[in-house]
Amino acid sequence: MKAVLTLYFLNFLHWDENLSTTVYHAFSGLCYFTPVIGALIADTWLGKFKTIIYLSIVYVIGHVIKSVGAIPTVGNQMVHVILSMFGLALIALGTGGIKPCVAAFGGDQFEEEHAQERSKFFSVFYLSINAGSLISTFVTPVLRGDVKCFGGDCYALAFGVPAALMVLALGVFIAGSGMYKKTPPRGNILLEVCQCIGFAVTNRLKNRSKQIPRREHWLDWASEKYSKQLINEIKMVTRVLFLFIPLPMFWALFDQQGSRWTLQATRMNADFGGVVFQPDQMQFLNPLLILIFIPIFDFVVYPLIRKCRFNFTPIKKMSAGMLLAALAFAAAAVVEVKVNETAMPPLEPKESLIQVLNLANEKVQVKIQGQDLFQQPVEAFQDPAEYSKLTLTETQQSLVFELQSSPGLQSIFSHPVKEKSVYSLLVHKSEGSLTTHLIADMATKPAKGLSAVRFINALDQDVNVTFDTEQIISVTKNYSVSHYTTVERGNYKVRCKTGTKEFSLDLGLLDFGASYTVLINETTSSQAWKTEDIHANNVHIAWQLPQYMLISAGEVMFSITGLAFSYSQAPVSMKSVLQAGWLLTVAFGNVIVLIVAQAAPLEQWAEFVLFAGLLFGVCIIFSIMGYFYVSVNPDDLLEKEEKGEMPSNGNAFSLVPQKTKL
Template sequence: MGKKKGYLAEEQGGDEKRKSPTICGTNYPVSIGFIVVNEFCERFSYYGMKAVLTLYFIHYLKWDKDLSTAVYHAFSSLCYFTPILGALIADSWLGKFKTIIYLSIVYVIGHVVKSVGAIPDVGDSTLHIGLSMAGLILIAFGTGGIKPCVAAFGGDQFEEEHTEERRKFFSIFYMSINAGSVLSTVITPILRSDVQCFGSDCYALAFGVPAALMIIATVVFIAGSGLYKKSPPEGNVLLHVCKCMGFAIRNRWRNSDHEAKREHWLDWAEEKYPKRLIAEIKMVLRVLVLYIPLPMFWALFDQQGSRWTLQATRMNMDFGAFVLKPDQMQMLNALLILVFIPIFDMGVYPLIGLCKIKLTPLRKMAAGMIFAALAFGAATIVERSVIETVVEPPPASTSLLKVLNLAEGDISVGVEGHAGLFPQPIASYQDPGEYKSLPLNGFTQAVTVTLTFNGAKHYYVKSFSEEEAYSLVVHNDDLGIHCNLVKDNIKKSENGMAHLRFINTLNEDFNITVKDEHFYVPSGFGISNGEFVVREKYPNVRCESRSRNVTLDLGLLDFGASYTFILRGPPEAIELTKIEDVHANNVHIAWQVPQYILITAGEVMFSITGLEFSYSQAPANMKSVLQAGWLMTVAFGNVIVLIVAEGAGMEQWMEFLLFAGLLVGVCIIFSIMAYFYTYVDPDNLDKMYGDEATEEAEDDLQKNPKDGMDMRELGQSESGRSTKM
């Protein structure tokens, strides 16, 4: 019992004590190298898989945005509920080493199942969904289960007196987390998009590489087995806390009518538990009460991988030298974290101190909330600009209509019951401009369209369906004026692809090949099928007929745009008229940088400060309880997003504004709670109680050996666990 929990400095080998080997004569154990590499690979596998997860739901499983967002945050929430299970298993049953190995195997199985579920030829859509969900659940149990164990296990490898080396290890450990995050959010989107398999984006590879990294992480960790110091299961302090609280509640309930009231409800546990333990739980509860408003911060922070990624898909991602993927933008947070931590520690905080402003930990956390709210204010402004390039789908009992005049002269268009819909004559080959809203009397309606050409009126009856967009394509020939009603694609591609179609005014059929897509365009104003193609310049597109083979210059087919190309010209050549039916994404993705800067500044002030505050306000043996509480705030934050995504049913910019407003309101509540909070020094417990806990534990041991052992364990220190993982 003479060695502290979590920091066994030596291993017993018979009567001889031996120390773990160190690196080049330093005080750093060789074993930490295996742990750091393991953490890098594990974080690569987790963040790499998660980076493409939202787009996988939308493009592969064909879910809508709200369902995709809800499932994404349900998975994130489960990842932060399961650490409690991992801590219980490690501390009460298997120990950290075996827990990491067994749950890493579960983790690997989850990745493999997830990767197999992304192979198109494996079963029907129901099987894909089943495999995907099963894989995500296993991954959540794996990553969450090992989360509270790996950092603490690394700390266990150091000698008790080497506190400075241990502190530097946690800095290196934190760097490995961010390095894995940055690299994975760069690489896996490239594997998804640039590597094509099964005729589309290769999600199987994008999930398979993280699976391979998790296998490597597990193998590396096992390879260092002979070098580790392995602490046996020592009992979980969270269980002791729950037992003490439960006993206090039961005892108060049984005796409330017979005894005078006590100062605090936990004092009802004094009959069985040491006063020091009760005092420690009181201190922890005061901090946990402050945690109540915190989930709202995480509700905003974790939307970087869902709503913000979806916002990026509708933006211009061209930086000239390279084109960014929408799911790669998440790497900016990890990069900025590495930059901001030293800037805040060595620059911002000292400058604020020079201004005679007392910046307490709770004030820092409140400021972090404000920064996060400002980030969502910036996201709202960006979203408002983004939707200006989007054609809003028509509501029920309404359709959209525009007119494309390919006749050799101006035409006037009248629509029955809506005389002012097209008030001005439409010039030949004029860009049709914006869609007009056409109200309908029900799901479908036959509408009479009047065309006036060269002074003569022509009447046509066309059938319109609600919630559809149409182009009325008008042309003339020797027999008179004609028109075709064609359904349009107004929905922007969520992966930045461009949509195009062709209209052939010439007297021969054409086959046109654009990259891997083929278009058949019949003669006599025939219209091809519409297809999506990758965003890029197309200067040499093959166009073939029975009599000739020519190349067409389509120019740049930009992010998210829909184009109609009209083939026209003299018999000896082909001229192209390019019409942009739906505007390209003209808001550059660089406009997301301010919101990432603000949310990362908020993270530095909120998350890191919150951990420091929590640890400073709790006794050493209660840190794992606060760790569990902190992780639960992240889990509940994701639950909030899940509820709003499925239940709010509002436009995206309004949802962003709602979250910003809610966080400001929560920040005010938190600031009031912080104002009444009194900072404490847990070390004062030693002065107040001295060896009282130990004496009471010994008495309890004589009465009940099992409970006595529990009490003695509570007096020993437990290593801290990292949360930003």
């Protein structure tokens, strides 16, 4: 569903890019805050199996409401927003609530002596998630864009199909009930943990002034009320959570595939030899590459590293994953710089852009008051090379244009102008003399990778222009200019009808992100003369492949390793809680995106560089923390303490390197 969510905000709810990105990451963050609720429900009341079932029903209801909210005929704009937000809230509760339970429930099916098989399960588990993601990120944009309903993109179907498939998945899961090992709930573990921590803190503060022997760990101050086993298990959980502190930065980069990278794709050329990709379909590369990379890493890369006798521990794998994600954003920044080369240049106050469209059948020299912008005569019926920049004075509200044609005709015209605007000076002949019109142009690229086209009518009678879509554009006579019409990229022929005649014009290719001006000056079928005012997207979408490859390889090394690591370091009674803690790192990663996007508005390439630099710095910090982290077997912790084989303070960090260090 998230594959089309950003474009749903942009095109259906008509939000701008920043608001769409903000709500997208707010929803993504909420999906990873709610696992705490799911873990509480599973560990306290229902157990993992029933929690998955009940919250999956909530999941389905949320999708149904989201689908209804995407039907244009249901209410007004406010109703659509309310239904969409309510549906997303239920989806976040459903998907987030089952996240810590599904992975932990799968891990529960293995006995402790089957640790290697359990590790393989997490790879298969991740593989199956990405198999579903691969199908959905390719098919859901097709349901959205290629299937039309209610006169436009079918977002209702794109949101409704996942609801139906979730019902089917839930039925399959329930059908296997008799084969599962179901661990009963162990009571309100999280509440007990919080109470134990609270008692330790208050007891320490209460006895601060008393002459009491110092204790090796601050949690040992809870020993008067709570068991040694519980205190040691809490020590394990808190030190792993401490190790998790730097991890949100990885997810801050990873989740931008569905927002910033999708928006980047809308400004690129998506034509693969006649097959045109939807911008949101590029997200299918991530699950596809995951499916390819998991067996390559498990059966080729990791064994080769072991043969080289390099101790590639989980912490080192996760650090390498961070580096790869940082490189992915560096690559995205390079692509963004190239993409921006076809965009309109940014304008400062007192600046405007202008080009000359010479329809006078002869060369024309154009001079603008006080500024020599066009040093060479402008050829007739020639596509202007680039816009020229005008600089206006503080009080200037109009400009004087001096025109001189090759035979010696000279004319002077004055036209009103505004700052930070884009213009075309239309030059043509009227009754043997040169005359001009100053027309306003598009100031930015057409959104969503569409093409924009307008028509100039050089005939002495009105013209109706009809596209294949039966869209009719009326253009009045004598060099009047129509409004812009946006169309999907493609080759077009239009029908033109005057009062007495009907003829067709071949517009040729209207390309991704381009803006065109088309001249109607004949009443016979012909190739239309057109100018490309805003250049088409000339950076192919395939250039996003390196950044997707890097971040997907980083995900394999970071996410799968971290998922198995967080499970292995958790006491039996707190596996869902620690899984929820792992998922919370994703939530805080999305919060980081919200903060950076809102607090530090930068050009997109600069924002990509900022994120890459932040992750690189965080990777160094995490590597230092991981160097001093010592892996602990949850079941052996108490026994080792009693035998004196490890510090009774349960400290996860030691300044002395040990062989068991991760």
